[in-house]
Amino acid sequence: MRLKGEIHNPCCDEEEEKVAEENGRELNSIVGVGISPPPKLVVGYALTSKKKKSFLQPKLLGLARNMGIFFIAIDLNRPLSDQGPFDVVLHKLAGKEWSEIIEDYRQKHPEVTVLDPPNAVQHLHSRQSMLQGVADLNLSDCHGRVVVPKQLIVTKDPLSIPNEVDKAGLKLPLVAKPLLVDGSAKSHELFLAYDQCSLSELEPPLVLQEFVNHGGVLFKVYIVGEAIKVVRRFSLPNISKRELEKLAGVFRFPRVSCAAASADDADLDPSIAELPERPLLENLARQLRQRLGLRLFNVDMIREHGTKDVFYVIDINYFPGYGKMPDYEHIFTDFLLSLVQSKHKKRPAT
Ligand SMILES: Nc1ncnc2c1ncn2[C@@H]1O[C@H](COP(=O)(O)OP(=O)(O)OP(=O)(O)O)[C@@H](O)[C@H]1O
Ligand SMILES: O=P(O)(O)O[C@H]1[C@H](OP(=O)(O)O)[C@@H](OP(=O)(O)O)[C@@H](O)[C@@H](O)[C@@H]1OP(=O)(O)O
Ligand SMILES: [Mg+2]
Numbered sequence: 001m002r003l004k005g006e007i008h009n010p011c012c013d014e015e016e017e018k019v020a021e022e023n024g025r026e027l028n029s030i031v032g033v034g035i036s037p038p039p040k041l042v043v044g045y046a047l048t049s050k051k052k053k054s055f056l057q058p059k060l061l062g063l064a065r066n067m068g069i070f071f072i073a074i075d076l077n078r079p080l081s082d083q084g085p086f087d088v089v090l091h092k093l094a095g096k097e098w099s100e101i102i103e104d105y106r107q108k109h110p111e112v113t114v115l116d117p118p119n120a121v122q123h124l125h126s127r128q129s130m131l132q133g134v135a136d137l138n139l140s141d142c143h144g145r146v147v148v149p150k151q152l153i154v155t156k157d158p159l160s161i162p163n164e165v166d167k168a169g170l171k172l173p174l175v176a177k178p179l180l181v182d183g184s185a186k187s188h189e190l191f192l193a194y195d196q197c198s199l200s201e202l203e204p205p206l207v208l209q210e211f212v213n214h215g216g217v218l219f220k221v222y223i224v225g226e227a228i229k230v231v232r233r234f235s236l237p238n239i240s241k242r243e244l245e246k247l248a249g250v251f252r253f254p255r256v257s258c259a260a261a262s263a264d265d266a267d268l269d270p271s272i273a274e275l276p277e278r279p280l281l282e283n284l285a286r287q288l289r290q291r292l293g294l295r296l297f298n299v300d301m302i303r304e305h306g307t308k309d310v311f312y313v314i315d316i317n318y319f320p321g322y323g324k325m326p327d328y329e330h331i332f333t334d335f336l337l338s339l340v341q342s343k344h345k346k347r348p349a350t
């Protein structure tokens with residue numbers, strides 16, 4: 001198997017090769033010499049170097065090893081079926097070519113848990129289909145409401161945007177986001193638009209989304225299988241009517257909420273900082289897991305300013321920055337072990 005284009009070879013740097021080699025050696029010695037019981041779980045991974053650095057931290061690898069879970073780098077220059085055998089394949093790489101390889105592998109190896117199926121991951125690559133799933137959910141229970149901001153997809157002719165926005169009845173200010181999310185820095189380049197005329201400066205394809213005032217705090221809801229962990233992050237401040245009247249133009253803004261700095265310890269207004277209620281999150285996570293067919297993702301949620309329990313989902317990410325999630329090493333190893341247990345349960349007794 002040889003890959004062209006934008007795919008990163010996980011084994012391309014020396015450091016990585018060393019890790020893969022050591023992992024392999026260790027695995028052989030454990031299995032071969034029989035000093036300790038065979039590993040419970042072998043996880044093959046195909047991740048970008050950035051992801052490997054943030055996710056495969058020593059605290060995860062150490063805990064996993066103690067629990068009999070081994071992480072082995074997948075060599076993108078060799079056929080996937082010749083490697084392993086793996087119990088689980090963990091992947092996040094860009095490109096159609098990789099999606100085809102992993103889908104083919106999944107079909108030929110139903111005994112391997114592929115996290116997650118590429119067609120399900122693909123669903124999050126467009127900011128249009130990403131939020132569709134949320135809009136269709138049935139979440140009107142007594143613990144709050146979950147909706148999505150009003151949005152418009154623009155695929156061509158920037159000059160027509162002011163008119164299209166008018167026709168769609170979208171209210172300013174608007175957040176402009178690239179339509180496609182492919183892991184590149186460009187796909188995270190976001191703009192705030194304060195007036196209608198300036199919208200024609202934007203570059204389609206994009207999504208124009210109503211900006212929802214939320215008091216500058218965002219909730220990142222991480223999902224790992226059945227587990228849910230929610231953290232607060234700093235976000236964009238409210239935009240007042242006065243500010244909107246005074247300002248014109250489109251302005252690029254940084255990835256505020258992606259910063260590792262958590263807002264969990266900040267001295268915040270409790271009505272803004274209060275986390276969404278647990279039953280609401282459980283309901284949302286359960287329905288999204290089913291609808292999206294994903295086990296590894298996070299959801300960015302904001303509380304509409306001045307309300308107690310009206311939440312907007314503004315973004316969903318596949319295999320997000322779990323390295324920033326408190327206690328991720330325990331949550332992840334427990335999840336991986338639960339996969340083996342559920343496999344054993346499914347196996348008929350002999
Ligand atoms: N509709 C909105 N109303 C208010 N603020 C918003 C809205 N959409 C985005 N934001 C702000 O912009 C930030 C980035 O938006 P978004 O999460 O959609 O982009 P992203 O590039 O996909 O981010 P990520 O790094 O989480 O993948 C949000 O975390 C939030 O602070
Ligand atoms: O950079 P981190 O590891 O923290 O993870 C970020 C992740 O980047 P990576 O997958 O390249 O690592 C992003 O993925 P792409 O959209 O760019 O594919 C996206 O999911 C962000 O939301 C994650 O940040 P978080 O939302 O969890 O704070
Ligand atoms: Mg986001």
Ligand SMILES: [Mg+2]
Pocket residue numbers: 181315316317
């Ligand atoms: Mg995102």
